[in-house]
Amino acid sequence: MTLRFMGIDPATDGDECPTAWVDEETADIVMQGWLADEATTAECLATGKIPETEAVVRIPARMVPIIRKACDAAEAAELRRAAG
Template sequence: MALRFFGKDPDTNGDDCPTVWVDDGTADMVLQGWKADEATEAECLSVGRIPDGEAVIRIPARMVPLVRKACDAAEQRSQLL
């Protein structure tokens, strides 16, 4: 697996912060974010369950440009697979 790094939350000290990658082998996006609080999870559960292998996370809005770049890269990569 080769993850292409797109960036960390620009408003943190760089440690333990939301991060965005794209897996070059699958074109999947890989996101590290803050665990959602119980109220957020409860609202998400109103439309379906959260399987054991999944998690609800938060990515700050200030990271939209990084996520957008990763989305574009993932889309381009998926066309090559």
């Protein structure tokens, strides 16, 4: 696995902040975020279960440009993968 760093929360204090990466091999976007509170998780559960291998996280809106950058990088990685 080769993770390419995309960015960190611009309001970071340098510790435990939401971050985005792209896995260059799979083109997956990897996100670190704040674990959602019980009320948010309960609301998400209204649309379906959350498997034990998954989690609900919050990513601040100020990270939208970083997420867009990650999406573009993931799309490019997927095109490279598909091309062989």
